[in-house]
Amino acid sequence: MSPTQPPPKLLTSLPAYQTLQSIYTTQKSTPTLTLRSLFDKDPQRFEKLSRAYESTYGPPTQLLVDLSKNLINDDVLEALLQLAKEAGVEEQRDRMFAGEHINTSEDRAVLHTALRNFGDSPSLAPTSNEAGVSEVQEVLSHMEKFTEQIRSGEWKGFTGKPITAIVNIGIGGSDLGPSMVVNALTPYTQRSLRAFFVSNIDGTHIAETLRECDAETTLFVIASKTFTTQETMENAGTAKAWFIAAAASKLSDAKKAEDAVSKHFVAVSTNTSSVTQFGISPSNMFPFWDWVGGRYSLWSSIGLSIALMVGYPNFRQLLEGAHGMDLHFKQTKLEDNIPILLGLLGVWYGDFWGAQSVAVLPYDQYMSRFAEYFQQADMESNGKSVTRGGERVNYQTGPILWGASGTNGQHSFYQLLHQGTKLVPADFLAPCTSHNAPRADDPTLHHRILLSNFFAQTEALAFGKSEVEVREELGIKEGSGDTQKEALVKSKVFEGNRPSTSVMFPLMTPATLGALISMYEHKIFTQGVVWGVNSFDQMGVELGKVLAKNILKQLGKPEDVKGHDSSTAGLIHYYQKFRKE
Numbered sequence: 309m310s311p312t313q314p315p316p317k318l319l320t321s322l323p324a325y326q327t328l329q330s331i332y333t334t335q336k337s338t339p340t341l342t343l344r345s346l347f348d349k350d351p352q353r354f355e356k357l358s359r360a361y362e363s364t365y366g367p368p369t370q371l372l373v374d375l376s377k378n379l380i381n382d383d384v385l386e387a388l389l390q391l392a393k394e395a396g397v398e399e400q401r402d403r404m405f406a407g408e409h410i411n412t413s414e415d416r417a418v419l420h421t422a423l424r425n426f427g428d429s430p431s432l433a434p435t436s437n438e439a440g441v442s443e444v445q446e447v448l449s450h451m452e453k454f455t456e457q458i459r460s461g462e463w464k465g466f467t468g469k470p471i472t473a474i475v476n477i478g479i480g481g482s483d484l485g486p487s488m489v490v491n492a493l494t495p496y497t498q499r500s501l502r503a504f505f506v507s508n509i510d511g512t513h514i515a516e517t518l519r520e521c522d523a524e525t526t527l528f529v530i531a532s533k534t535f536t537t538q539e540t541m542e543n544a545g546t547a548k549a550w551f552i553a554a555a556a557s558k559l560s561d562a563k564k565a566e567d568a569v570s571k572h573f574v575a576v577s578t579n580t581s582s583v584t585q586f587g588i589s590p591s592n593m594f595p596f597w598d599w600v601g602g603r604y605s606l607w608s609s610i611g612l613s614i615a616l617m618v619g620y621p622n623f624r625q626l627l628e629g630a631h632g633m634d635l636h637f638k639q640t641k642l643e644d645n646i647p648i649l650l651g652l653l654g655v656w657y658g659d660f661w662g663a664q665s666v667a668v669l670p671y672d673q674y675m676s677r678f679a680e681y682f683q684q685a686d687m688e689s690n691g692k693s694v695t696r697g698g699e700r701v702n703y704q705t706g707p708i709l710w711g712a713s714g715t716n717g718q719h720s721f722y723q724l725l726h727q728g729t730k731l732v733p734a735d736f737l738a739p740c741t742s743h744n745a746p747r748a749d750d751p752t753l754h755h756r757i758l759l760s761n762f763f764a765q766t767e768a769l770a771f772g773k774s775e776v777e778v779r780e781e782l783g784i785k786e787g788s789g790d791t792q793k794e795a796l797v798k799s800k801v802f803e804g805n806r807p808s809t810s811v812m813f814p815l816m817t818p819a820t821l822g823a824l825i826s827m828y829e830h831k832i833f834t835q836g837v838v839w840g841v842n843s844f845d846q847m848g849v850e851l852g853k854v855l856a857k858n859i860l861k862q863l864g865k866p867e868d869v870k871g872h873d874s875s876t877a878g879l880i881h882y883y884q885k886f887r888k889e
């Protein structure tokens with residue numbers, strides 16, 4: 309740990325924690341935080357508790373973040389902001405931007421924000437002289453040149469045909485970001501190019517993808533920060549063997565087939581020697597640096613597949629949109645700082661109301677992978693139970709994050725959101741305008757219906773339907789004496805008071821998406837600081853990897869299966885009995 313960085317205090321030891329705890333306990337006995345009464349009492353609640361974001365950098369980008377349907381009043385908000393101060397959110401934020409090694413366990417800087425700083429905002433630039441920061445623009449230029457060559461057809465495959473399929477082979481941060489963004493920005497993609505993302509070691513993933521591809525027109529992007537990840541290396545090896553076999557049969561020359569690899573394989577990594585060893589020349593390599601965390605890497609050359617699909621200018625706008633939000637996060641006072649407010653709300657629900665999970669619910673089909681992406685970003689960042697100082701926490705840290713795009717979720721899990729026994733704070737996101745107007749006679753019909761559902765759901769969650777209303781609707785007076793009818797009344801009641809945050813934006817554009825991702829990254833950061841954890845390592849993924857390597861060696865013969873508990877040994881023996889070679 310750098311000497312300038314004191315070990316964090318436990319959240320429960322902060323004075324503002326006690327204030328919040330007492331507000332929570334008091335309101336439990338005499339409910340003060342009921343959304344119906346909060347809205348009734350204050351006609352200005354929406355104006356007071358919604359925040360409009362307008363970018364000051366890059367393409368004009370707007371977001372409306374409505375916090376008013378959250379279980380907060382002035383006292384809660386004040387105490388939460390005080391909590392952010394006591395936890396040192398602003399100081400830690402400034403350390404991150406400056407390039408201090410805030411990833412203490414790995415002794416690394418955390419500078420994904422430097423990847424989207426084009427030099428116009430010196431106040432956000434790192435002061436630490438971290439190796440690689442000065443190369444960012446150079447790598448972007450290489451990406452720009454290469455993506456233009458592929459998209460224009462100037463870059464030819466080994467038989468002289470242009471590239472028509474991009475296969476990104478990577479996993480975790482080297483997969484989820486690019487695949488989520490390519491999906492979200494589908495309207496901006498070059499439709500003559502198809503994108504595939506292979507991540508799983510399950511041979512089905514690569515096999516099904518290769519069935520769709522033609523070696524003559526396919527470009528493989530091998531994306532791995534470390535270039536040692538088992539899944540990626542095996543999938544890349546399989547793709548290379550498939551390619552060489554296809555090229556050899558076409559060219560009838562093994563040497564020429566090997567040479568053809570350079571036209572069809574590029575690498576994105578921090579590990580030049582392993583890339584070279586794999587057989588990809590450094591000229592076909594797009595580097596990045598150890599200060600870019602895997603789950604924060606889509607802004608780096610890991611975004612190559614994005615740039616290939618949407619074009620470099622749109623990729624740049626994605627980065628600019630994110631930078632606009634970085635400026636907001638760095639420069640806006642706490643009470644208007646959207647990522648900080650979102651982060652504090654999460655702490656309020658997790659550590660005081662006992663919420664175990666949060667739902668992310670985009671009403672935009674293009675954002676169907678948004679929740680999946682943020683599962684890694686959030687849960688791998690803050691799923692920790694010791695602080696940066698090594699102290700075991702005595703409170704909840706990162707939530708379980710889940711979600712699906714609207715309206716699909718409504719016909720699936722929303723029942724639990726409305727009437728279940730668990731509190732699930734939810735973020736609802738929606739664009740005001742859709743990219744699609746599938747019906748000629750009424751172009752906006754689908755979107756109007758979609759958005760009416762978006763508005764209705766947060767209203768229903770917040771205000772519910774009281775017993776009085778249900779009785780009135782059914783015409784059943786209190787104490788009717790009919791047990792069946794009484795049960796029906798109870799089952800139709802919606803308690804309401806279920807919190808949500810709504811995020812709206814004019815249209816899903818590259819810059820808007822950049823701003824949204826950056827907003828959530830900084831929310832995760834804020835929470836990590838409040839909880840005192842290191843949001844930038846992922847020690848918890850290691851043990852399983854080590855055990856799997858050992859087990860792999862024992863899968864051959866039953867007598868090799870050693871050193872396991874009876875369950876694990878029994879499962880391996882079952883596999884050995886039924887497997888087919």
Ligand SMILES: O=P(O)(O)OC[C@H]1O[C@@H](O)[C@@H](O)[C@@H](O)[C@@H]1O
Pocket residue numbers: 479480481482531532533534535536537540602603688846849
């Ligand atoms: O990009 P590489 O190095 O292949 O890592 C891929 C993924 O590996 C996992 O084990 C995690 O550590 C992720 O954070 C990471 O994104």
